[in-house]
Amino acid sequence: MNITIKLFAALREALGESELQLDLAEIASDASPADVAAVKAALANRGTDWREALYQPNLVHALNHKVVFTDAVVSEGDELAFFPPMTGG
Amino acid sequence: MAAEYAELIGDQPGAAVATFTGYVRGHAEGAAVTALELEHYPEMAQKVLMTLGETAAERFKLTRWRIVHRHGSLAVSDSIVWVGAVAEHRGEAISACEFMMDTLKTDAPFWKREEGVAGDKWVAQRGIDTRRRERWQEEAQ
Numbered sequence: 659m660n661i662t663i664k665l666f667a668a669l670r671e672a673l674g675e676s677e678l679q680l681d682l683a684e685i686a687s688d689a690s691p692a693d694v695a696a697v698k699a700a701l702a703n704r705g706t707d708w709r710e711a712l713y714q715p716n717l718v719h720a721l722n723h724k725v726v727f728t729d730a731v732v733s734e735g736d737e738l739a740f741f742p743p744m745t746g747g
Numbered sequence: 748m749a750a751e752y753a754e755l756i757g758d759q760p761g762a763a764v765a766t767f768t769g770y771v772r773g774h775a776e777g778a779a780v781t782a783l784e785l786e787h788y789p790e791m792a793q794k795v796l797m798t799l800g801e802t803a804a805e806r807f808k809l810t811r812w813r814i815v816h817r818h819g820s821l822a823v824s825d826s827i828v829w830v831g832a833v834a835e836h837r838g839e840a841i842s843a844c845e846f847m848m849d850t851l852k853t854d855a856p857f858w859k860r861e862e863g864v865a866g867d868k869w870v871a872q873r874g875i876d877t878r879r880r881e882r883w884q885e886e887a888q
Contacts, residue, residue, distance in 0.1 A: 664788070666786060666788055666856065666858060667786050667858035667860075667869060668858075668869045670786075716872075720788075720791055720856070723788075723790055723791035723794050723795075724791075725854075739788060739791070739856075741788070741856065741858070742858065742869070742872075743853070743871075743872035744852070744853060744854065744855060744856055744857060744858065744872070745852075745857065745858050745859045745869075745870045745871070745872055746785065746787070746816060746827075746828070746851060746852065746855050746856075746857025746858070746859065747769055747816075747827070747828050747848060747851050747852040747855070747857070747876075
């Protein structure tokens, strides 16, 4: 029950990883599916740097390439990205 | 850019064509910038820009549009972004370019990292960009 996590820009740099797999089975069940907030909480257990990076204000969450709030439900095969506010153009 | 323009107008230019080009500035907040690194999220960027163009086409009745955004290492004075819109009248074409730029700034997954004499730093989102983006949402209501 894997999902792909992607990290970009300052977040990627701070955590030293750009992509990883997370097993949803650890945080979700059929009865209670995982949302973005649950994924964040699971990743925050990896250490203080993860906690700080994922709970910084203005963090953007994109589920399957669409910006979502933390209550969006995550399913097997999804791609969930975390990144700071966008600064292109 | 000439090729992009030719591609934009096609065989029938329509009555009004507007374009906007953004270039890498040689300074930021009073400090010299020597180069720019643009990180992006390729799959999402492609989708966001496509949706943005389609939204602009519907809202401003465009007959054609194009959005080009560069990524990777850029030098001062390099072009970063180029948008073009073709419409029946100048108002729609010009507004469409402004709408595409204002929306792209806050919604397209690109991140600038400026390289300067004092080191590198990620560019922070500016309040003015968010406000310019919100202006279009107010007008749409």
